[in-house]
Amino acid sequence: MIGVRVMAPPALAAALTRDCSPWVTMPPAPRTSATVDPGIAGFDSRVLVPSGSVEDDDVSHGPEWTLIIAESAPCDDWFPVPETVPEDGEVPRVLYVHPTDRMLWLRQHPGTGDQQVVRSAMRLVRALLRRQLQAAGAVFLPAAALAFTVRTGSRRCITLIGPSRSGKTSLLLALLDLARQCARRAALISNDDSTFHLTGCRPACQDHGAPALDPTRGAGSVICRGWPRGIEVRVDMIGPLGGAGRRVRSAGSTSTATLGSIYLRPESAAAITEADLAAAAHPNVLIFPSFTGPDRAGDIELLTPRQVVERLSGLQQLPDPIERWLDPFFLIPAEAPPPTAAATHPGTLPPATATSGAQRVVNALAALPALQVRAPASDVLATAAALIGRIDGLDAPHGPGTADTVPPFKDPR
Numbered sequence: 001m002i003g004v005r006v007m008a009p010p011a012l013a014a015a016l017t018r019d020c021s022p023w024v025t026m027p028p029a030p031r032t033s034a035t036v037d038p039g040i041a042g043f044d045s046r047v048l049v050p051s052g053s054v055e056d057d058d059v060s061h062g063p064e065w066t067l068i069i070a071e072s073a074p075c076d077d078w079f080p081v082p083e084t085v086p087e088d089g090e091v092p093r094v095l096y097v098h099p100t101d102r103m104l105w106l107r108q109h110p111g112t113g114d115q116q117v118v119r120s121a122m123r124l125v126r127a128l129l130r131r132q133l134q135a136a137g138a139v140f141l142p143a144a145a146l147a148f149t150v151r152t153g154s155r156r157c158i159t160l161i162g163p164s165r166s167g168k169t170s171l172l173l174a175l176l177d178l179a180r181q182c183a184r185r186a187a188l189i190s191n192d193d194s195t196f197h198l199t200g201c202r203p204a205c206q207d208h209g210a211p212a213l214d215p216t217r218g219a220g221s222v223i224c225r226g227w228p229r230g231i232e233v234r235v236d237m238i239g240p241l242g243g244a245g246r247r248v249r250s251a252g253s254t255s256t257a258t259l260g261s262i263y264l265r266p267e268s269a270a271a272i273t274e275a276d277l278a279a280a281a282h283p284n285v286l287i288f289p290s291f292t293g294p295d296r297a298g299d300i301e302l303l304t305p306r307q308v309v310e311r312l313s314g315l316q317q318l319p320d321p322i323e324r325w326l327d328p329f330f331l332i333p334a335e336a337p338p339p340t341a342a343a344t345h346p347g348t349l350p351p352a353t354a355t356s357g358a359q360r361v362v363n364a365l366a367a368l369p370a371l372q373v374r375a376p377a378s379d380v381l382a383t384a385a386a387l388i389g390r391i392d393g394l395d396a397p398h399g400p401g402t403a404d405t406v407p408p409f410k411d412p413r
Contacts, residue, residue, distance in 0.1 A: 155185075189276055288311055
């Protein structure tokens with residue numbers, strides 16, 4: 001199954017589960033008692049999985065990876081992991097790996113705050129889950145995502161895709177705040193870091209086969225999935241965001257490393273826009289924003305599927321650029337070569353016979369309505385209003401991709 005078993009003191013395990021919610025949660029399966037080492041007797045043991053449906057997992061089969069959080073050091077057959085650069089204000093991390101059993105041991109130094117350990121553990125859980133999703137054919141894009149109610153009363157998921165400083169976060173906050181003003185129920189799914197995968201997709205087998213699709217389970221519908229991480233808002237966008245910008249300044253914190261940005265926790269961003277938090281949704285509309293200087297008039301252009309494929313192909317990211325030492329432990333399906341220009345007629349998708357899971361995801365995304373947005377950064381609120389009007393008029397596809405966010409697993413507690 002796609003998941004990570006965590007063994008930790010009860011308070012730390014509960015804090016980790018809370019901070020990962022709603023994006024990562026516990027499936028409806030009984031917890032087991034920790035028996036790996038006498039030094040962790042009495043620890044809580046729980047399985048964390050991506051919220052909502054990833055694949056038709058049998059949760060009775062435990063995950064391949066286990067993360068242990070303890071103040072003591074492990075025994076001699078564990079190997080230390082090279083230190084990664086700690087984030088601003090954090091203490092260095094002490095981590096060990098047991099390669100044959102696929103276990104990690106995160107040591108909590110005496111005096112280290114629980115919150116710092118939880119943040120380190122959350123990043124490890126995220127890195128492990130994202131690599132497992134990559135083995136199942138997922139695509140990782142710099143994309144924000146939200147869902148809100150359109151004029152017809154249905155719910156649509158909007159993804160904002162683009163490189164750093166393209167205006168995704170500013171447009172995300174503007175859309176959420178405009179939805180609040182219009183009394184349209186909205187949900188924040190992701191900011192700047194989304195995972196896209198197909199429903200019914202199973203991880204690749206050890207024979208290096210491509211991810212398989214189960215046609216009896218609605219295979220082929222795309223899910224956009226968010227992750228627990230902070231939201232960075234550029235200081236120069238506080239003014240253009242109006243009232244939302246003022247609330248961001250009041251609720252956020254400024255990092256000493258990047259004085260030009262304000263940081264929000266996802267729950268704070270949801271609170272100031274009166275939005276919900278959601279783990280995942282089936283996307284309906286793709287937006288490619290590009291905020292420019294004041295000398296250019298704004299415009300919204302409908303993109304062809306081929307244009308979408310070209311943009312997405314240039315934006316794909318690694319599942320995790322920090323914990324690269326994990327790469328040798330994961331089987332990554334070999335990508336099929338991209339189609340040549342001669343094989344793809346203008347305005348059409350690449351051949352549907354491609355076996356790459358990532359290509360299937362890109363092709364499915366390219367079948368959705370997609371808009372290129374260009375506007376001065378000072379017009380972000382007007383751009384958001386124009387987009388909502390345009391999205392209200394779009395005839396988005398029906399079926400699994402139309403609406404409500406993917407429901408999370410029920411926590412048995």
